[in-house]
Amino acid sequence: MIRPLTSMEDPPMSLLLSADPSDKMVQSYLDKGVCFVMEKHDQIVGAYILVPVEADASEIANIAVLEKYQRQGLGKALLLDAFSRAENLPVSRLLIGTADASIHQLTFYQAMGFHITGRISNFFVEHYEEPIYENGVQCRDMIRLAKEV
Numbered sequence: 001m002i003r004p005l006t007s008m009e010d011p012p013m014s015l016l017l018s019a020d021p022s023d024k025m026v027q028s029y030l031d032k033g034v035c036f037v038m039e040k041h042d043q044i045v046g047a048y049i050l051v052p053v054e055a056d057a058s059e060i061a062n063i064a065v066l067e068k069y070q071r072q073g074l075g076k077a078l079l080l081d082a083f084s085r086a087e088n089l090p091v092s093r094l095l096i097g098t099a100d101a102s103i104h105q106l107t108f109y110q111a112m113g114f115h116i117t118g119r120i121s122n123f124f125v126e127h128y129e130e131p132i133y134e135n136g137v138q139c140r141d142m143i144r145l146a147k148e149v
Contacts, residue, residue: 002046002081005035012037012044019064022128029061036085038065038078045069046078050085057093057146058086079112086149094147099124099132099139106143114145 005011016026016035033051037044048063060082065074086094096114098105110116123142124132132139 002036002038002078005037005047011035012047015044015047015064015066016049016062018067019062021130021132025127026062033058033061036078036081038074038081040069040074046074048078048082050082052089052091053095054093056091057095058089058091059095059097061096063096075108076112083147083149092148094149095144096147097123097142097144099134100141100143101134101137101139102143103135106145109145112147114147116143117146118144120144 011026011030012035013023013026016030017023020026020029029049029051033049035047035049038046046063046065046069049061051059051061053059060079063075063078063082065078082094094114095117096109097120098109100119106116120142122140124139
């Protein structure tokens, strides 16, 4: 089941931080958007934040699944949930971003219908105090993707 986090609940920060290691960045997304959580056996196993960013677009931020539940289709279910929710919003596009070294995420997002629209040079160098590495490569640029809804 995927549902919006209620105002009485604390956000699943450890899970959200697994997708973005900056408390400051995660909190900024939480302040502007709505956090959705996926539960399995009364445990939050996945989450994402849907953030309005432009008049005609919302961004999927901090999409994450607990490691022990990865590669079981839960990430796909989270994206499909975001697609469904976007159909009820006054937006025509969903945006998502990932690091240039995030090969698996780039492939996954494209398989889910997103297409690359741009690159923000040095995003991870300029916005994070500590270097972030994925697949043995330092993350430098953010790759931006979009999907029409």
